[in-house]
Amino acid sequence: MMDENTALYTDDASMDIPESFRLATYSYELPPDLIAQKPSPERDRSRLLHLNRRTGAVAHHLFAELPGLLRPSDVLVLNETKVIPAFLQGKKTTGGRVELLVTDPGEMFGPGEFHAVRTCITKSSKPIKPGSRILVGNGVELECIHAVGPGRIQVRFPVTESMLLNFLEEHGKPPLPPYIHTAKRDEALDRCRYQTIYGRVAGSVAAPTAGLHFSEKLLKELEGMGILVARIILHVGPGTFLPVRTQDVRLHTMESEYFEISDETARNITRAAREGRRVIAVGSTSTRALETAVSEDCHICPGKGKTSLFILPGYRFKIVKGIITNFHLPESTLLMLVCALGGTDRVLSAYRQAVHQKYRFYSYGDASLIAE
Known part of the structure; x- marks a missing residue:
């Protein structure tokens, strides 16, 4: 009898699925000791892998070096949600x-x-x-x-x-992902570090982990060089923990998540995009909110709503030109989103380099910047 963990296709049938929609396409080998069990001692001292979307070139940095990889004209979009100890x-x-x-x-x-x-x-x-x-x-x-x-x-x-x-x-207690060991944890540390420094509105049951690397000093440095820091809200739901159980990933259904974008933020991002400036989303949450709210003519619609947008390779990004994000689980919807922006072959190659370089993976791990 087929249970809920059983794939909905046999191996033979899965070969009829186009490669970009085949679950196994998004698999990679990760040694268990590279799954970060605690945060880096300082937020912005985590490592940062830069993947150039256009050339595929990979460079290795510290997160504190992010200002040198961005342009003064860029717009950086943060998710201001706060994690609830749910x-x-x-x-x-x-x-x-x-x-x-x-x-x-x-x-x-x-x-x-x-x-x-x-x-x-x-x-x-x-x-x-x-x-x-x-x-x-x-x-x-x-x-x-x-x-x-x-x-x-x-x-x-x-x-x-x-x-x-x-x-x-x-x-x-903080709702840590299942791959983080919960025995003998420092709960006070998790309550502090499984939360961004700029979280403002309580509503998430998982952290928008790309934002965990930002310190007050780093944000001030970015704003000081002229970068516009825009802020939206998307409350991260439990769907972020749920695996894809279909061999054809197009059959997967995303759980909806609440988001809101203010009038001011919508105007600023719309203006920047129409001026040809890069919109860099901090995390998959900011990416999905922006791509849900944008029209075909690059107009961000302000307001509140829910999104179940599932971004796969082949998706045409309308507003987001780059993303800062952590390293994600094999065969996850988050990895598929990153592959849609950076190119599947290039992203998976970068992941293999990250494994070789012993980057720390997942929620408490290191980060990547995918942009030209």
Whole structure:
């Protein structure tokens, strides 16, 4: 019987899929010891690989050297979302351990005085039954209302909508990705470093990791050389952790994520693009928000909305000319986006060089700049 981890095509059938849409195209070998388990001692002292989109040339730098790789006319687009400590560890009243990731902690569902109810991704030895109680912290009870899908339940919290973020601040932990070991961690360090220095609006359950490398000093240096630093919001949802399970990647569905772009930011980016200046997105989140909000004539539409944009090789970028981003998991939608901008062969070649040079990979790892 086929389970949820089984590919939807046999190997023979997958050969009929065009190579650029074949999941295996985006695979690469990564030694486990290159998966960063903690951040670099200083934010801007991480390494930075520069891949030239036009020539394919690769150069190696420190992130603090970013000003020398950008132009004074560039626009740098940051995502101001803040990570919510939405990861909860608890146990059933029967004693079994439970882990919960609150998927949409930043949204308000109903008036502030209503009891908070949220969908959670669960991990437990046995399925959690409706009506079950989950104990977190010092015996605080949550209630499972019902299952909403494989590994997902609706949970009633013992606080009102208006107090949910306070509850998570007190009882939750930073929602680190599953490839980061959670045993014996310095939670205070993670609360600080799994957050950008410019995060302003709480709403994400994963960090926009490209932004983790920026220090106050570096941002001031970039602005001092004339670079326009524009700011948008996209709240990163749990879909960032979900693997692609179809051999034809075109069949994968992205989970939608909330974003907003102010009038001022939209005007500034639109003007810059029409003047021929480069728009450099900091991270896949900024990239997807901008490419969702832009029209064919390079006009950024301000406002609020949701995006489920899936960017694959063959996509024609309308506004983004470069990206700063971390090194992503094999066969992930994030890697596919990077390949769409930088070229699949060039990006995967750069990744092989990064492995050879022992760059640190994934959320707490090093960064890359893909631009001309």
